[in-house]
Amino acid sequence: MCTNDEEVTHRAPNSAKLITVEPTVIGTMFIIILSNILSKQYIHQRIASDHNFSLNRTTNQSCSDVKDNTSDPYYLLEQKVSSETAAWSLYLNVANGIPALFSTVLLGSWGDKVGRKYPILLSLFGLVAFVSTFLIVIIFNLSLYFLFIGYIFCGLVGDFGNIISCSLSYLSDITTPAQRTLRIAVLETGLGVGGFVASMTSGLWNLEKGFQNPYWCMFGLSIFNFVYVLIFLRSNVERKVPGIFRHLFSKEPFVHMYQVMRSRQNGRHLTLILFTLCFCILIATESGVKGLLVIYVIGVPFCWNSLLIGLFSGLGQVSSFVSLIALKIFSKFSTQPTLLSFGIITSILSSALFAFCQTTWMLFLGQALQVFLSLPSPIIRSQASRIVAPDEVGSVFGVLGCSMVIGNTGGSLLYQGIFVVTADTIFPGAAFLVAAIILLLILPLYWSGYNRSELKQMSATTQYDALSEEE
Template sequence: MKVYFVEPAVFLHAFVMSLNAPLTTQYVYKRIWEETGNYSFAFHNNISECGHNESSPLFAFQKAVQKKASLFSLQLDISGLIPSMVSTFLLLSSSDQRGRKFPMILSSIGILVTNVWLCLLSYFALPFQLLIASTFISAFFGNFSTFWAACFAYVVDQCKEDKQKTLRIAIVDCTVGIVSGLTGLSSGYFIRQLGFVWSFLIIAIAVAISLVYIVFFLGDSLKESSLQNVSMSCMESCKSHCQRTYMLFKNATGRQRSLLCLLLSTMVIYFFVTVGISPVLILYELGSPLCWDEVLIGYGSASDSVSFFTSFLGIWLFSYCMEDIYIAFIGIFTTMGGIIMTAFAKTTLMMFLVRVLHFFVIAPLSVLRSLMSREVPSTEQGTLFACIAFLETLGGVIAMSAFNGIYSVTVAWYPGFVFLLSAGILLIPVINLCAAKCISCKQGSYTALAQKEPREDTADS
């Protein structure tokens, strides 16, 4: 018997994603700390090891460790960029013919391989530089962006009304947020009580359970008649998917194409900023003057994840009194304020108050996905989300690489510089949304291409 609820798989992958990121960052930080100098590192007493006196050798050592950890994260991100981009695009584009489960399964396999390797790496105390090889290999199977995009396409397939699409996408984001919040709250205790080996093993088990659910219990959202078993070479497949993406924009009118491009660029730039500052934020909190330990970082991650739930509530309530595009404006402006506040945060209380301004940080992403899905026929949802995931993968890796690089250069003289830069970049999505609003006003309303019949030239290509 097949079920058509992707939320259980979303639940498990949200747990994996929110636990994997802080664990990997802190594992690399710990290994670099121990291999760089003679200072001991104990997670249960991290504050004592974070130098407050700028003239002390420990303070200079801690800054050097932060710089090395940031640069290694940069190398880690770049190593999987090209294979991840290619696999994400091909897997999601092919989901229009093969079904949405296809990219879900392969991306889950890649995530499983990565965490099994992390478990072995920490158990045998292998050189942490080997992480680069595992990231490169697993990227060929897709990544979290691939999985989330497939899930969004899955729920959109089941929606008929525009408002229903926005709410269903927001529900997926909310599920991710609730699980991420609980997991982030406990991530420090995972390290403290279980250590890295058992923590990575638990993550691998969770991915395996999700994989079993998708393969054996989850039904495909597309009708059997629309699924095709297409056998072609890799080159032919890549050419076919690129052609489908080209036709997605070519067959639209000038205004529709402009609107879709504006919404897509708005989402990618906003995603670029929010993803880029995430790993830097952990390093910022580990460093002086905050000197957070792993438990405080877990609390911070948990409070960050509350924004998924509050974003869902905001979308649900605001959708009754305003257009979706205004909800996106609210989310962008509040996020901008929170990022500026982070640059000047020097105390633990201030860092937690920053999270209040981030309560609607997810709302623009949910709304923009919904707006773009309305502009595309149901037969091309996979192609659309392939474009989104491709650009998110590219933007995410470039963002983490760029922000880690900038932070490593500026941390010695002003750690908050990278946050002020991020706030300035967010002005671009605001301008794009203003232009999109002007276009939509000229049209009278958003023109739903999904109401048209499927394009014959697209289907034949």
């Protein structure tokens, strides 16, 4: 991808440190999850206020008196507010996702030339702007339309998808193939740590302090992340590249990603396409369902408050810890495809249960079934990186980064779009049933790609060298 005078030398894999991008990933995930939980509640509160709708979750009228009477004006207004909240969330996600689709590709390729540090810094700056915009809107009670500024700008500089993609590429640059699976799984666990802490603190924090204090915390943490990467993250290239910004805007990354995906060496192009499609479906369903759940449980018949929403979201983040433990323990008794299939099947059961939930305990049971939801993601990433040349790994992660953006945006369009249409019908959980059906598609697609690849010829012991050797 570079000419001779622009050749970039990456640091040797044995120079990898135990801790590199992980603190940034944890902090960023904390911000993303906390903002996802609180932003929907804030938008719901603002829309309810516009309709002169009471948000008191402690009175019996909030649910008990109306959940069995679908003609009650309170019930109809509740459903209208929930529907409008889902619509606002959909518009904001699309405004963020469309520019992020292109910027993630450009920044990923830029990182191949100048190192991963600069693209991560740019996306972290976008995160600072995003949190700042939300904070200003909350403090001055500005129109919700001002939120589009933060969402669009954050998308233009890569958003969360670029931070994850560049972090994965960074780990790929500084680790050996034998170390990679575990390091990716640890990074996934870092996502769970940040998300778990954010979820468990969001409810009580919001009830006690409102929306301003949590967003001030997110603002401070976003500044810390930026400074940490700027000062402490070691560049993964040996020397500085002159004129770094002239490499940013180019059609070359799109061409190179296309070339990597179309290479017919050992039939890998079909495997990569199928793996990417599986990953996109997985991300779309995971982000779509999680994003919708907050809106779903605020309304009738659940009418949860912030504390219960936080506990519920925290349980969902446990999946990252469980996934790492499962990879470590069950690798001795099972294969990667089997573990992936198990994670998908439990997620299907969970989504199907959400569709028909009428009580709180059923929702928590459905969330408990999602503890293996994060299991397929590191497996797909690791296997995709194994079937390409070392100098193509960055492009593969770039493709997966694009599919993550497409999945996040597409998931919002599909599932929240369905909820907007069905929220005031007799089956408001229709979106979750659609999610369960779509998740079924992953199994035949994945197994078809796996059986076509060289991965099938690898023994389980070979595939899990990293898991048995690394700690």
